[in-house]
Amino acid sequence: MTASNESGAHAMGGAASDGPSVPIHLRPARETDVPALVPLLLRLKRLNEEFDPLLKVRDDADEQARLLLRGNLADPKSIVLAAEGVGPDRDKVVGFVRAVVRERPFYVPEQEGVILDIYLLPLYRRRGVGEYLLREVSAALKAKGAGVVTAEFPAQNEIASRFYLKRGFRPITAIHARSLL
Amino acid sequence: MAESSAAPVSVGRETRRRSAPPAAERSEQQETDAFGRRSVELSAFYQGKIETVPKVPVRSLRDFALWYTPGVAEVSRRIRASPDLSFDLTGRWNTVAIVTDGSRVLGLGDIGPRAALPVMEGKALLFKFLGGVDAIPIPIQVGSPDRFIATVEAMAPAFGGINLEDIASPKCFGILEELQKRLEIPVWHDDQLGTAAATVAGLLNALELTGRSMRELRTVLLGAGAANLVTARLLITLGHDPHRLALVDQRGILHAEREDMDELMLHNPWKYRLALRTNGAGRTGDLASALVGADVLLAASTPRPDTVRSEHVRSMARDPIVFALANPVPEIWPDVARSAGAAVVATGRSDFPNQVNNSLVFPAVFRGVLDARARSIPDEVVLAAAKELARGAARKGLSAHHLLPTMEEPEVFPEIAAAVADTSVRLGLARRRLSHDEFLERAKAMMARSGRLVRALARARLTPAMPRAPARPRPRPR
Known part of the structure; x- marks a missing residue:
C-alpha cells in the first residue's frame, strides 16, 4: 500500500524525551513558507541518499520540491505543518512534517494517514520535538478520517526505525528494489 | 634545518613557488630523502628494531622446570583463581600492544598493515627507550571496525595496555570508544x-x-x-x-x-x-x-x-x-x-622552538598507567599528563621559545608518569596503589634501565655498531 514514488524519510535524531515545553511553535504551512521549506525537504532527501544509491537525489529536485509543496498546500488530503523556532529563531522555519491521507481499497481501516517526511534542523533534535510533531500530525490525520498512521523512510535508516518502533509502530509493508539500469 | 633559513619572509615567495620550490624547501626535501635512504639501509642491516630478550637467569636447562613446565603450572593455577594476578606473576603489567590497521600511517595514508610495520617497530622502540615499556607491534588485517574491535578484545588478556596507532578518522573514534568500554586495561589512541x-x-x-x-x-x-x-x-x-x-x-x-x-x-x-x-x-x-x-x-x-x-x-x-x-x-x-x-x-617540528610532540606524552603516560595497573584511562588522566607536561616547561622557565619541554629534558617524563599514576589511584582505577614518590622512583628506574640496557647491548656487541653509510652514488652490487 505505501507505494509512494517519493520515498519519505525522517531525521529527528533518535530518542526524544517527552518534554512538556517543546522549543518550537507548530502551525499549518502557508504558501509563503515554500522558500523556507524547500531546503529542509532537500536536506532530508540528501540524507536519504546516504542510505541507498537508488535514493540518489535528482538534479532538478529543487524545482520538484517547490512544485510538490505547492501541490500539497492546495490538496485537502495533504498536511504540511511548519515548525518555527523560538528565541532568536522566532519566525524561522526549523522543521516540518508532511503527510497525506490515502484510500486503502482492500483493507480496513479504509483511510491511511502516511507520514512522508519529518525533518528538524540539528539543534532541534533530541528535545522531544520529533515526538511532538508525530503526535500533532497523527491527530491532524485522524481528523481527516485516517484510521491508521504509517511512516515511510529508507529501510536502512535505523534512527527513524527506532523512533517509530519505540512509539508503537511496527513494519507492515516492505518495498524491495532492484536497479533496471 | 635552522629556523632562520626555513622560510624567508619575502614578497617573492609565492611566485617562486610556482616555478620551483624555494632553496630552503628543496634542501629540506633532499634531507628527507637522505634520511629515507639511510633508514632503508639500516633496516636491511638490522632487520627489525626490537626483539624479545629473556629477563630471568637461565643457569642450566634445569631452570626450565621453574620457568616452564612443571613449575609454571602452579603459576597458571593461581592466575586462574585470581585473574588480576596476571599483572603480578607475568610480564603483562609492562606489556603494551601497538595495534594498527595501517589505514592512516604518518603522511602516507592507507598503506595497509604490512607497510605500517616499520613505523610500529619504531614506536615500540620509543616506548621502550623513553618509557621502559615493552611494546609489541601488531599491525592487523581487518575488513571492518567491528573486526578490529573484536581482534583487539581477543588479544587483551596478554597486555597491560593497548596503544592504537595510525587509524583513519572518523573510524578511530568509534574503535577507541568501544574498546575503552569493553576492556579492563587502558586503551589509548595516540593520534587522538x-x-x-x-x-x-x-x-x-x-x-x-x-x-x-x-x-x-x-x-x-x-x-x-x-x-x-x-x-x-x-x-x-x-x-x-x-x-x-x-x-x-x-x-x-x-x-x-x-x-x-x-x-x-x-x-x-x-x-x-x-x-x-x-x-x-x-x-x-x-x-x-x-x-x-x-x-x-x-x-x-x-x-x-x-x-x-x-x-x-x-x-x-x-x-x-x-x-x-x-x-x-x-x-x-x-x-x-x-x-x-x-x-x-x-x-610539530623539532627544528623550531616549541615542538608539540606526542613523544613527550605517550611513553610517560603508559609508564604511569602500567605502574598503577590502571583499568582505564579517562580524560582526567589525559589532562593530568598535559598539566604535568606544562609544569615541566614552567619549572625551567617559560618563554615564547620555551613553551614545552624538549626531548632533551627527560626529567619531565617520570614526573608525568607519577602524575598519571596518582590520578589513576585517585579515580579508583588503579590495581596497585603506591605513593607519589614511590611511583616517581619506579618510573625513573624503569626509564633509566632502558638506556642502560641499550648501551650494555652495544658495549657487549650484541647490538652491532651502525654500519657506515656507503659513499654516494652507490656502487652497483655485483
Whole structure:
C-alpha cells in the first residue's frame, strides 16, 4: 500500500524525551513558507541518499520540491505543518512534517494517514520535538478520517526505525528494489 | 634545518613557488630523502628494531622446570583463581600492544598493515627507550571496525595496555570508544589523545605567557580530525566556553546548520555533536572569517603551505597564540606568524622552538598507567599528563621559545608518569596503589634501565655498531 514514488524519510535524531515545553511553535504551512521549506525537504532527501544509491537525489529536485509543496498546500488530503523556532529563531522555519491521507481499497481501516517526511534542523533534535510533531500530525490525520498512521523512510535508516518502533509502530509493508539500469 | 633559513619572509615567495620550490624547501626535501635512504639501509642491516630478550637467569636447562613446565603450572593455577594476578606473576603489567590497521600511517595514508610495520617497530622502540615499556607491534588485517574491535578484545588478556596507532578518522573514534568500554586495561589512541594532550599542555603555558584565562578565550581549531576533535573536548572540560570555540575544516566553519550535518550525524557523530555545541555565534564562512578577533589558532590540518596567511594572524586578537602543527610543512611558518603579530608560535617540528610532540606524552603516560595497573584511562588522566607536561616547561622557565619541554629534558617524563599514576589511584582505577614518590622512583628506574640496557647491548656487541653509510652514488652490487 505505501507505494509512494517519493520515498519519505525522517531525521529527528533518535530518542526524544517527552518534554512538556517543546522549543518550537507548530502551525499549518502557508504558501509563503515554500522558500523556507524547500531546503529542509532537500536536506532530508540528501540524507536519504546516504542510505541507498537508488535514493540518489535528482538534479532538478529543487524545482520538484517547490512544485510538490505547492501541490500539497492546495490538496485537502495533504498536511504540511511548519515548525518555527523560538528565541532568536522566532519566525524561522526549523522543521516540518508532511503527510497525506490515502484510500486503502482492500483493507480496513479504509483511510491511511502516511507520514512522508519529518525533518528538524540539528539543534532541534533530541528535545522531544520529533515526538511532538508525530503526535500533532497523527491527530491532524485522524481528523481527516485516517484510521491508521504509517511512516515511510529508507529501510536502512535505523534512527527513524527506532523512533517509530519505540512509539508503537511496527513494519507492515516492505518495498524491495532492484536497479533496471 | 635552522629556523632562520626555513622560510624567508619575502614578497617573492609565492611566485617562486610556482616555478620551483624555494632553496630552503628543496634542501629540506633532499634531507628527507637522505634520511629515507639511510633508514632503508639500516633496516636491511638490522632487520627489525626490537626483539624479545629473556629477563630471568637461565643457569642450566634445569631452570626450565621453574620457568616452564612443571613449575609454571602452579603459576597458571593461581592466575586462574585470581585473574588480576596476571599483572603480578607475568610480564603483562609492562606489556603494551601497538595495534594498527595501517589505514592512516604518518603522511602516507592507507598503506595497509604490512607497510605500517616499520613505523610500529619504531614506536615500540620509543616506548621502550623513553618509557621502559615493552611494546609489541601488531599491525592487523581487518575488513571492518567491528573486526578490529573484536581482534583487539581477543588479544587483551596478554597486555597491560593497548596503544592504537595510525587509524583513519572518523573510524578511530568509534574503535577507541568501544574498546575503552569493553576492556579492563587502558586503551589509548595516540593520534587522538597524545597529540591533544601535548597541544593542551602547550596552550596552558601559552595562556600563562600571554596573561589569558581559559574561560574568556576565543579559539579556532583548524582541521577536525583525530587530534582536534579531542583537543576541543579537553578544552571544554578545562572550562573553555564551547560557544567561543569554532572548528574549521575544508568546508569552512563548522556550525549546526551546515549542509553536511546530516551526513556527519550518520558518519561522524563526534564531529556532529561538537558542531551542535560549539560556535555559539553561528559564524559561517572560511578560516579568515573564523579568525577575526580570535585569541588562539590551533591548526592540525593536512600539511599544505600557506593554509594560514599573515593577514589571518593580523586579524586575530592582540598577542594571538598560533599553533601550526601540520607535519612536515606547518600551516604557517613560525617567523611569518611572528611578524604578523603572533605572541607565541608552536609547530610539530623539532627544528623550531616549541615542538608539540606526542613523544613527550605517550611513553610517560603508559609508564604511569602500567605502574598503577590502571583499568582505564579517562580524560582526567589525559589532562593530568598535559598539566604535568606544562609544569615541566614552567619549572625551567617559560618563554615564547620555551613553551614545552624538549626531548632533551627527560626529567619531565617520570614526573608525568607519577602524575598519571596518582590520578589513576585517585579515580579508583588503579590495581596497585603506591605513593607519589614511590611511583616517581619506579618510573625513573624503569626509564633509566632502558638506556642502560641499550648501551650494555652495544658495549657487549650484541647490538652491532651502525654500519657506515656507503659513499654516494652507490656502487652497483655485483
